Amino acid sequence: MQQDSISVQEARELIISKQLLNSRNIPKSSEQLLNIIETLGYVQIDTISVVERSHHHILWSRMNKYERPMLDKLMKNKKIFEYWSHAAAYLPIKDFRFSLIRKKRYSDKYKIWGKANKKVINYVLDRIKSEGALQSKDFEGDGSKANGWWNWKPAKDALDFLFHKGDLMVKERIGFQKVYDLTSRVLPVNTDTQFPSESEFYEHLILTSIDSNAIVSEKEITYQRKFNSKLFKSVLYKLEENNLIKKISLGKNKFPYFTNDSILGKLNLKMKNNGIHILSPFDNIVINRKRLKEIFDFEYTIECYVPEPKRIYGYYCLPVLSGNKFAGRLDAKSDRSSDTFIVKNLHFEENFGRTGSFDEKLKLNIYNYAKFTGCSDVAGLNKFMK
16 A cells, blocks of 8 residues: 655644644634534643643634633533543543543442442432532531541542543533533433444544544554554554555654545645744643654653753743744743733744744734733743843
């Protein structure tokens, strides 16, 4: 079977276009928000809020008119749900059935824990059944000798267990706190809940990975996921034989990537892109650091997990994407008490050629991002840009 070859530059263009970061195809209307999440496949949730929560930041990067209530509205209208991709994430409700495999695996893995904590699990379920949706704080003070536990942490653990097992879903978040309800009350009536076979799951994973990322390797498709290597390769081969996916080589990389003819056909289009984006460390395009290095030649680490003496760029440095290249990284903090977005460090890549036009666009982008995070003033930028 003939294997096509594309250049690294062509790969970057395809990836950025599929990731909705091409300045020519950025969604502009609120009605397109669901399409963004469906196209990306997931939007990662993270607790860090030095500048902005990751899910809001990721969506704002692709829709400059994005507002936080839009995401809440999608949850309320049951168009998306919260569960686990490779990490905690918002997922399209159309993909709900494919979450059932992880729920089954989780249930099997923690079966002994479930039996040992049956009393508190039933107590939590009974309260939610009778009272409606509850937060973990609603169980504070419930610990008693009569209930069989001495503090509220077992109830909190039971909520988490029931969520990952699939008996509970997150109905909404108040602030950043989860509100749990019975899955039967949260899930839309016509949702497909047929349990997928492992082969079906792998087919879904392969096709959606390609649709979201344009080109992917085997390791990238299964990134941070448990899988049956033999069965996965069998499904991959079958999709290739049926011309639903295509194997290609990329630059000097020795291992193959996978894509499809529709995506490769976009190389014939003019995809000129001069947009600038300040990205979240958890953005879909940068989350796989090895892929980021191999394709974009960008070595990136989120340094909040690095001991302070070993940090190079700052506690929470944000990748800066310019066109099809990574231009640098911005370390900043949103100090909402003083209404100030503080630029602590702004580092540019050695191989990136700055221009006056780039500087002006980046300044505007920083001010726009500061406003989105809730700050009307920007401090410290003049130390790094004239």
